[in-house]
Amino acid sequence: MKLNLAALTSTELERLLGMDASRGVMSELSAAKLVGKAFPYVFNPLEEVQALSTPEETLQWSQELQDLGFTCHPLQLDTGFFRHLHQVPFSSELMVVTASWTPQGNAHLEAFSVLKDPVAGINAVVTTSAPHVFPLEFSEVISYKQVALPTPHFLEGHQQHVKQFGRPLKQNHAEDPLMVLRLVRDLCARAWLRRGVLLDESAPQARRGP
Incomplete structure (x- = not known):
């Protein structure tokens, strides 16, 4: 890179x-x-790092998200941007949520929505509980910081952020959650290019x- x-x-x-x-x-x-x-x-x-045991914090998020009706998808091992990342995606009809952690044990929750009818040049909204601000800015993806717990409040906050810019795109296929994550990443990369x-x-x- x-x-x-x-x-x-x-x-x-x-x-x-x-x-x-x-x-x-x-x-x-x-x-x-x-x-x-x-x-x-x-x-x-x-x-390269091997798959790590899941932190207790992430297990709690996983259980709460599934209790709220989210579908759990297989673990993704990803280098991410500038770091290794273990990531478990969860999906509902209108958003993708990832419970992620690093080899150092730092865990955070993120919610992603791609907009159906974007306004103001914003094509996707991300809400994150990560403590550190991502170093690079991106024009087509807007991000918000919010504490992860309680999980329902985190999700409600994300929905409010999305409403400021449009309606979220519905996901109708099993492979859609990973497509949403790839699309958000591609939007960031295109902005940097x-x-x-x-x-x-x-x-x-x-x-x-x-």
Whole structure:
């Protein structure tokens, strides 16, 4: 994965690298921006990890979601963006919810809805209980932070967020939940490509990340 640091805002840069590291590349970054060049940054590949035991918090979410009528789908092992992620999707007719955790045991809940008739350029809404803000901003997907428990309140909050921008697209097929997750990811990637944040792997030079 290669990112063009020259296309990031100062806020995104600090979220991604941390304050000290972002200051460390600032002089090179400023020089690249001055001449209109990209400043590629390579993340070292993450080592493969085995499936982990499910945290108690995630088991609680799973039971509550199924009690509320959500369908549970098989565990997904995903590197995610910049991290490993174990993810169990749950679906209802109008939303997909994922209970996710990292190898470090950090668990969070996320709700996803793709809009049927999007307004204001927003095509999908995500509500997350993740404690940290995702480092990169995306134009077609709007995200909200909300505590995960109680789970019904989390879901109600997500529904209220969705209503601000349109109606959620109904899911009628068993494979739809994973399609929703892929679509949200693709929307983010396309937004970054338009901004010049993502670079072609054939870029000749890149600064290597930690």
